[in-house]
Amino acid sequence: MASRSLLPCLTVLFCMISIMAPLTFGQLDYSYYDRACPVLPRIIRWNVWSALRNDSRIAASLLRLHFHDCFVNGCDGSVLLDDTNDFKGEKNAAPNRNSVRGFETIDNIKADLERACPFTVSCVDILTLAAREVVVMSGGPFWPVLLGRRDGLTASEKAANEQLPSPFEPLDKIAAKFTDKGLNLRDVVVLSGAHTIGFAQCFTFKRRLFNYQDSGKPDPLLDYSMLLNLQSTCPEEGPNSKITPLDNQSVTRFDNAYYRNLMNNTGLLESDQALMSNSETADMVKAYSLYPYLFYQDFAASMVKLGNIGVLTGESGQIRKVCGSVNYYY
Template sequence: MSSSYHFTVIALLFCVFLLGGGSLCRGQLTPTFYNETCPYVSSIVRGVIAEALQCDPRIGASLIRLHFHDCFVDGCDGSILLNNSDTIESEKEAAPNNNSVRGFGVVDDIKTALESACPGIVSCADILAIAAEESVSLAGGPSWKVLLGRRDGTTANRTGANVALPGPFETLDVLKSKFLDVGLNTTDLVALSGAHTFGRAQCVSFRTRLYNFNGTGNPDPTLNSTYLQTLQGICPENGTGIELTNLDLTTPDAFDSCYFSNLQSNKGLLQSDQELFSTSGADTVDIVNYFSAYQYAFFVSFVEAMIKMGNISRVNRNRRTN
């Protein structure tokens, strides 16, 4: 749909939404955290991403996924960026992340640019949050004031990543449970799933839907038959599994509401996508229909969900006070 729906959610909206309308207290996230110490942080992040997009149109989707996978495991602390060491089992090698999450090089480029402009100031956790917002905006989606002031974690939780991160083969009930565990509701689940309106997925993440759904030896009956044939041509049953296809077959590099229209046509790529619409009697069906009909409503709910997700923290241990 048209990018005329692009809008900015003002700070007052989300301060009331998240903070109950009260004044900011010590340790709370705030969009003005770097106003004095690194006033151009968002512009710097945006510039690096815009340059990366010239060579890699999927990088925006990859960056928002990094933020998502960071926040769902012990809060938004940048721990997904940590490598293996004598004391760290990297979350990068957790099953949902291994050979899947990407964009680390661009994050490094952003960090380098920020260190040049504002040495030792911006946390990696905040870089991921800003990069997610800028990636959505650059793809024609909404923009918003990102709450900032997160601390970087010094430990990782690979076991937690294996347990907490939603997977492409999971049922709606499991997805709801995992979102509820981090304080996100059903509308948040549907809205954040809408981030699959851009980006790519490897065949390994949906191939069983094409050939052996739930061990039946047959394709997923909810999958559109024409779309099934297209996907089987891209992902042979005995292929490598690393072949890529668009998460949104309609507008693969634009952030819009076409993802939800695809679900209505049984053209959701991942099982976890189509579950939102094809699960009989599910309350998510009405939300999908609403977001498909009203892109602005999707954008508003997506922004609210992103702000809530970016606020996930284990007892505020990831909040900076300086």
């Protein structure tokens, strides 16, 4: 019995060792700020914990913010930039306009770091670390984060509209967008598991409830009991901005319930339930629904890959003093 109880811990430990094997990635390093800003981990954790205490939804928000940043021209903090005379930022792009939040938490962390170690820690590294911390604090896995990313000098609303996956897109198009970022089909399934926390607005799934694919009927794959509950929450002529949990089994806990929901046809978003329409992704869903430690191991590995997409290092980019604006002196 003792050896069985140790197996999950050993599995995760082996995963962490395998992920941490390379000590550097280009000019990134795990100990990048150890001397220049040793209080960084403490400041990140305090602010994330404080934000979670005041708003349980912030976990999903910060995780989504990191994902949306890295998916648009790489992890460069561009999602944090406000509009300027030179460019229209990503905050008002269709995938971000009504769903991306958590900017205040990142700004608070940055302000604390500027007092403790000015012009040292990039906003994109803050975003990457904050995403890891909220997952851990919500019961999910830990993964090591390489540091030393530089902040980008521009943002693009157009790129955000084009590159971010949509809950209305078919699986093959979503997979193609992941492939463009150097990710694969397993990463699609694994990172979709982030929907074990957070909420979605009615407009993202309402067409499944009343007029699926212009049929005049609900989505036949949606569990009937869930359909009735969702129709009550999001009536056909009601507001589209009301929210409902992506995973109503464990709303604020990061676990593998998302995959059990898909097995039971209770995935909320069309793009989520579509993972059961492909034999390869359906097999992955089944495995993650049965083995939570397998999900945690693969999620950690995929988050490492995500956090290293298109990073700027060295002389590229800058360390922004304020995350919402570029320094025009450097």
